[in-house]
Amino acid sequence: MNFKGKTVVITGGAAGIGWATANLFAVRGARVALLDLNGDLAQHRAGELGADHLGLAVDVTDERAVISTLNEIGPVDILVNNAGLGDVNTPTVDQTLAHVRRLLDIHLVGSFLMSREVARGMIDSGHGGAIVNLASIAALTGLPRRNAYGAAKAGLVAMTKSMAAEWGRQGIRVNAVAPGYVATDLVRGLIRDGLLAKDKILRRTPLGRMIDPSEIGEAIAFLASDAASAITGTVLSVDAGWMAYGAAED
Ligand code: NAD
Numbered sequence: 004m005n006f007k008g009k010t011v012v013i014t015g016g017a018a019g020i021g022w023a024t025a026n027l028f029a030v031r032g033a034r035v036a037l038l039d040l041n042g043d044l045a046q047h048r049a050g051e052l053g054a055d056h057l058g059l060a061v062d063v064t065d066e067r068a069v070i071s072t073l074n075e076i077g078p079v080d081i082l083v084n085n086a087g088l089g090d091v092n093t094p095t096v097d098q099t100l101a102h103v104r105r106l107l108d109i110h111l112v113g114s115f116l117m118s119r120e121v122a123r124g125m126i127d128s129g130h131g132g133a134i135v136n137l138a139s140i141a142a143l144t145g146l147p148r149r150n151a152y153g154a155a156k157a158g159l160v161a162m163t164k165s166m167a168a169e170w171g172r173q174g175i176r177v178n179a180v181a182p183g184y185v186a187t188d189l190v191r192g193l194i195r196d197g198l199l200a201k202d203k204i205l206r207r208t209p210l211g212r213m214i215d216p217s218e219i220g221e222a223i224a225f226l227a228s229d230a231a232s233a234i235t236g237t238v239l240s241v242d243a244g245w246m247a248y249g250a251a252e253d
Pocket residue numbers: 014015016017018019020021038039040041061062063064084085086087088089109110113137138139140181182183184185186187188189190
């Protein structure tokens with residue numbers, strides 16, 4: 004895969020899956036822009052990638068910030084909507100409206116705003132491009148107490164398909180990756196706080212291990228690359244077998 008001459012924007016690019024993905028694109032020749040709530044870390048990490056790369060502070064739910072940041076970056080070839088938050092495993096009956104709105108806002112509204120702005124440029128330039136959204140196994144199956152997170156990610160899957168259907172003629176491909184449990188700070192934090200049980204996850208996962216962030220990055224890079232030139236509107240599970248496992252016990 005060669006991304007020479009391509010500009011890639013990765014939201015939530017300063018950490019976890021976003022950062023691993025940024026490394027893969029940069030090594031393969033792309034100019035990468037890391038957009039993150041944590042602007043200092045994004046800037047530091049862009050510096051680690053090299054002089055061509057950018058790290059910028061932006062909250063993807065802030066329409067004005069999204070528009071002005073994308074103006075600063077210029078034409079975008081590939082967008083990765085990755086910024087996200089873990090759900091805190093609160094029983095549904097105890098969840099606040101603010102909590103539910105925040106999860107919907109970051110994963111769904113933020114991805115809409117970024118996609119709308121980037122697609123305007125892709126359509127105006129006539130060059131098209133590729134968008135990859137970070138869904139989750141929570142979009143595809145029921146996980147207790149993850150109602151808001153799952154709804155946001157399922158909404159993102161629906162949005163992926165709608166945008167793919169609408170923008171195909173303009174040469175814009177839109178796909179999603181649905182990770183299982185990936186060893187990032189998001190998941191490590193939930194395990195440390197007792198909100199996820201690592202031993203149960205490993206027992207329930209056919210490959211018997213957590214996923215490395217770079218394994219999600221490889222799937223994202225594939226979907227964004229010319230190797231996937233006829234693929235649009237799909238959801239690729241990268242879940243170490245989680246969705247295939249249907250046994251009550253083994
Ligand atoms: P992470 O917490 O390691 O990194 C997320 C990054 O997003 C952070 O740098 C954070 O500052 C940034 N961010 C959060 N809110 C933002 C906002 N409003 N605007 C801009 N940046 C923001 O998370 P991760 O595990 O790498 O997850 C990345 C994506 O993958 C998320 O969308 C998550 O839902 C999804 N996902 C993760 C897993 C997993 O197991 N880790 C599984 C399925 C899906």
